[in-house]
Amino acid sequence: MRKSVFLIVLYVFLMVFANQNTFGQTIKGSHYELNIAPDQKAVLILFPCFPCNIEHTKTEARFLKGIDRKGITTILLDYNQKLFLTESEKQKYAKTLHRIFKRNKISPDNIYIGGFSGGGNVALLMTAFLIKNQDPLQPRGLMVVDSPIDLEKLYDNAKKGVAKNADPEAVEEGRYLTELLEKEIGKPDTSREKYKTLSPYLMSASPDEGNIQYLKHIKTRLYCEPDLKWQLEKKNRTYEELNAYVLEKAHQTLLKAGNTQAELIQTKDRGIRANGTRHPHSWNIVEGNELVKWMVE
Template sequence: MRLAVLGAFFILITSCKNTNKEALSDLQASNKIETVKNKNYELVKVADSKGTLVLFPGFGHFAKDTENEFKIIELATKKGVSVVLMNFNQSVFLKDNEKASLANEMVTIFETNQLSFENIYIGGFSSGGNVSLLVGNYFVESKSKIQPKGVFIGDSPVDLLKIYQNCEKNIAKNFSQETVEESKWIVGDFNTKLGSPKNGIQKYEQVSPFTYQTGNIENLSALKNTKIRLYTEPDVDWWKKDSDQSYEEMNAYSIEKLSQELKKQGFSNVELIQTKNKGYRANGERHPHSWSIIDKENLMEWMLQ
């Protein structure tokens, strides 16, 4: 299942090639970095690290997919930044107990590997961006050891209510069998977990990063003094051709509205970064819903400035 209809959860699974193996091996040989891999995460730790970047994958993907689609490890290690690639990949939203559990797991990762709790940045692609926003907010709100200096997303489906409504439109349009099947799956999943919005949207507001219909950003309120970046590539022509989506049905629309609402409510460190023709998969396929819309060099500058 690809879920290209929303550009919300998945990216296409491609083969994982470690193009940075020689560079990393040289650094490992000089004892400048160490790597850890297990079922929950992969870590590339730099000696005397200047900061730590934590990355969450899209729905159904893993650390190896993040590494393949977002080749940032070699650059990060050269800049003196450690990288944690999470395997947490089955959530587009987090309930309170899930936030607490994930936050505890991340603190344990830092403590076990003796990572500094200074200069931590958290980000993710697609559903991983939602997770980054929600757990980042939890860290600040709960006064955890982890206090992220910045949080960022890559074309994430930040408004769950809007996703549901878009899926209903897609089913009615009947643009393609794939689009209809994917939309029916999402509607069914949300109905099971959150109930139908026709019966009230409270459960959606409780777990969604943003609800445009009501201007609700309660789940991000603790990030008011945290740096936030919102990356998206609003290629209207591409989405119209691929899945008959208008701008108002794209992640880019909800992300733009989120940026406006955050600034309206006094968030002073919010950047909306709308790219053009940057979205390409590792296999060369053109797709605006891709890790590649995030400029790696600029991201490192943002972390280290």
């Protein structure tokens, strides 16, 4: 009799456990790392910078420390080396997100998508894709952190960086980006429609064209740190050659399109990387407490 009662109690316990979310746990899967908040108030999906991975995001995005205790479930992805996405890639990433949410029984009620540098491009494109296709996973907000969202402008700036020859790193990066964009998309003056389709945003396009048109009704934060002194001394760049310039223009476009929830956040002296190096192009320009408040309010 006692054995039967014990088995019944054990069965009930296991069934209850099996149907609960894995709250408070870190779960690693193919292309992602998930940390479920014990008292979830929002979900933050983050894409890494162009050459980066999940560990880099965890190290550099210091606002992630303890964010689960503030009610934020995080999904860190390792889809990198992307400045734009094909339709098949968008579908693939969307399927990955659906699988993560379903498998781990995550509530999709308050989703935010973000990314740093090239990851911000991916975040914007995926946000637009999910909204455009009325996907069950509907983002309530988008966070773009110092990203080169205008590929036409990125191409032009890359050419300038090579021509100036002011910084070896900028020259190498400029050559790489020029070759990549010409190979994958073409030159802007001869592949206008492809740039309009693939670029997250184009300053040269109207607000009702391209991917940015789908951001009219969601909260949007565009982060940058336009440290002109640092950029001039280190890279010989003007303001018009910075991601900050394009993000300012994107913010203006969103406002003109009627997005009353669009914010341009220009920080000062926050661009410090995990190793202590001063660099305005950093995850660290995002302030954690203010970010959480933005997501849960």
